[in-house]
Amino acid sequence: MTEPIEYRIESTSLKLFDVQELWRYRELFYFFTWRDIKIKYKQTVLGFLWAILQPLLMMVIFTLFFGKALNIPSQNLPYPVYVFSGLLVWNLFSTGLTSASNSMVNNALIIKKIYFPRLIIPVSSILVALFDFLMAFILFGGILLVYRQPVSWQLIIYWPLALLLCVVGTLGLGSWLSALNVKYRDFRYVIPFLVQVLFFLTPVIYPVSMLTNVYLKYTLALSPMLAVVELFRFPLTGIAPDWGLLSISLTSGTVLLLVGIIYFKRTEDFFADLA
Amino acid sequence: MKPILEIQNISKKFRIQHIPGGYLSLRERLAGALKFQPNAVEDFWALKDVSFSVQPGESIGIIGRNGAGKSTLLKILSKITPPTSGTIISRGRVASLLEVGTGFHPELTGRENIFFNGSLLGMKRREIESKFDVIVDFSGVEKFLDTPLKHFSSGMQLRLAFAVAAFLEPEILIIDEVLAVGDAEFQKKCLGKMEDVSKSGRTILFVSHQMGLVSQLCQRTVLLERGQINQLGITSDVIKHYSMLYASDNTFKMEQLDHRKVYAISRIRSLNGAGIPTSTFTHDEKIVVEIQFSARQILYNTHLMMSVNNKSGHRMFSSDTSLNNYSLKTNDENVISVTIPHNTLTPGSYSFFVAIHCPNTTSYDVYDLVCPITVYDNGSDFIQYENRWFYGDVFVKCQWSLES
Missing domain, CATH: 3.40.50.300 (P-loop containing nucleotide triphosphate hydrolases)
Incomplete structure (x- = not known):
């Protein structure tokens, strides 16, 4: 038996995040993620294959419509490679954001009965999306081989960076929306719409260079996903991204993380009363 | 230590929102903010001090x-x-x-x-x-x-x-x-x-x-x-x-006494061991049933009977006493108490039957299903069956032995 732990329960805690506590509960991150991955593919014949099939089918459709029919430029990459590289990070963001936003409401029963740091829930749903990302990433490796696409060694810097930024942006927006969703169920309807809009505002199926309107460009940069996609593609295209746009996007990602997490923390205590 | x-x-304070639908929606929140009209809320203290x-x-x-x-x-x-x-x-x-x-x-x-x-x-x-x-x-x-x-x-x-x-x-x-x-x-x-x-x-x-x-x-x-x-x-x-x-007043009272009756019951109530009227008991408490009545005449071979009904109204057991054993007053109310020993009734609800009668001949005054009481378990031997298994209405001390 460990030595007795003394702690106090008071009306409000001012501490932003109790890192020690999160560390003590580290296994729960794993268990929530593990549970959600299991449930996601239970009673499906193809199981984990769906994580690969979804982006693959999307790639085929986009290639047929935007690559072949509309001839959208793709920064010297074969269009399938171009669109798949974008879809890869985009899917991480969109599935992570959607499931994180709904995660608190979906786990309301648990929240009302058992205490644990609530942040574990949205973080775990993003980890589930990360699992799907890794599956699709293996396929991406295959696609690069098929198209004999050269990749710069700089990927060891840019890919982890893009991935980190993607997770940061997803967590920021996701935790914010998940907390809002507990209070106002209206957000359940806002989220799919938001994801749809962000998809067109992110250069997944078209390059940023296609946009001539400066204001539109800067509006796009407000989404952290612009930087994610651009950074992720950089080792493939070799075309340096617009660093001005990129820094706006990076800043917005950081701000989102702070706003999201602070809002989440401030409302966390009352989730059990509202859910 | x-x-x-x-x-x-x-x-702990909760706010009770008085809004139709019962939950907060963004539209109502925004509309409320625009009208500078505070939401109708009421504070409710779920816990205090x-x-x-x-x-x-x-x-x-x-x-x-x-x-x-x-x-x-x-x-x-x-x-x-x-x-x-x-x-x-x-x-x-x-x-x-x-x-x-x-x-x-x-x-x-x-x-x-x-x-x-x-x-x-x-x-x-x-x-x-x-x-x-x-x-x-x-x-x-x-x-x-x-x-x-x-x-x-x-x-x-x-x-x-x-x-x-x-x-x-x-x-x-x-x-x-x-x-x-x-x-x-x-x-x-x-x-x-x-x-x-x-x-x-x-x-x-x-x-x-x-x-x-x-x-x-x-x-x-x-x-x-x-x-x-x-x-x-x-x-x-x-x-x-x-x-x-949470005892309720279960006292049975006859508002209008029929003065033609030779014996007329005017009040029946249940008391605990300390003499306090109550409708709730623990199983290890004795239950006192107090009967108040008037007697216009003292007739020979008159009995007072008290029976206990279980929750389905079936008579479980009775206790009977001859009123000739007591010196009753004819000009005033008489009060007679009967005590049910502790550990008799099992947890559940019961009511009483009270009668003043001449055995097998006539009844002077009778009331049934009066004075409902509730008995709670306060750690009986049958505790494990509580709310699970109906083990009967009365506790009876039985002897068990192993025959070699």
Whole structure:
């Protein structure tokens, strides 16, 4: 038996995040993620294959419509490679954001009965999306081989960076929306719409260079996903991204993380009363 | 010794929104903000100034009616919701079984649910692995371990859930009505487990509506009433007090006496051992039935009979006395009491039959199904059957022996 732990329960805690506590509960991150991955593919014949099939089918459709029919430029990459590289990070963001936003409401029963740091829930749903990302990433490796696409060694810097930024942006927006969703169920309807809009505002199926309107460009940069996609593609295209746009996007990602997490923390205590 | 749990002036306020639909939507919030019209809210204090402390190894019962604040108190203790004001100092890990099986997922198998649920309740993965076999053994569902939970019967789900929770080892265990389900055999198993827990020196906070269980498991009990502590003390005293608190006036009174009757009953009431009128008793209390009547004449061979009816109105037993044994007044009311010894009636509800009669000849005044009373269990031998199995209306001391 460990030595007795003394702690106090008071009306409000001012501490932003109790890192020690999160560390003590580290296994729960794993268990929530593990549970959600299991449930996601239970009673499906193809199981984990769906994580690969979804982006693959999307790639085929986009290639047929935007690559072949509309001839959208793709920064010297074969269009399938171009669109798949974008879809890869985009899917991480969109599935992570959607499931994180709904995660608190979906786990309301648990929240009302058992205490644990609530942040574990949205973080775990993003980890589930990360699992799907890794599956699709293996396929991406295959696609690069098929198209004999050269990749710069700089990927060891840019890919982890893009991935980190993607997770940061997803967590920021996701935790914010998940907390809002507990209070106002209206957000359940806002989220799919938001994801749809962000998809067109992110250069997944078209390059940023296609946009001539400066204001539109800067509006796009407000989404952290612009930087994610651009950074992720950089080792493939070799075309340096617009660093001005990129820094706006990076800043917005950081701000989102702070706003999201602070809002989440401030409302966390009352989730059990509202859910 | 320092108390393991110090609860100091805990209060919890809820806001009740008076808006149609009952929940907050963004549109209403925005509309309210635009009109500068505050939402119609009302403050409701679920708990007010609750303070008590618990010593290590002690089992404390928490009782009170629905809405008295019991669940809110447990939620604050288990950190699910913060108090509005006040402080709790806890000197041990708290685990709560606010409802067993929380986090059980129908799509996961029994095995997977044990791991997820165990982790949610605060067990380390290694701990679950090492206790896995005993948990499975305790639950008795080993055959279905790799079947999705949705194919389990509700009884099996519950056994599995309780089994996981039973092997938690916190210093403070909070239990809320978990024993209200499951079959008698499993209940007994759970009770045994809980007794083991309290014997192993851990602290238990036990919330229940089953007075018998509370008195069996807890030395001290807190009675909550409208968010405040009404009484705190030795369990049996608190339960007695509790049963008195909700007693209704069951006194039977004849408003208009029929003066043509030779004997006329004017009042029947039930009193406890201390002579206080009440409609609620604990099983170990004696029940006094007091009959007040007038006698215009003293007739030969007149009897007073009192019978006890069970909740279906069937007569269970009677007691009869000849009024000729007493010197009755003819110019004033007479009061005669009959005492039902303690440990006679089992927990449940009863009513009385009272008659003044000449045996097998005539009845002068008769009332049936009057003066309803309720008997609560305060730790009887049959406690394990409480609300599970109907074992009869009366306690009878029988002799058992082994014939060689």
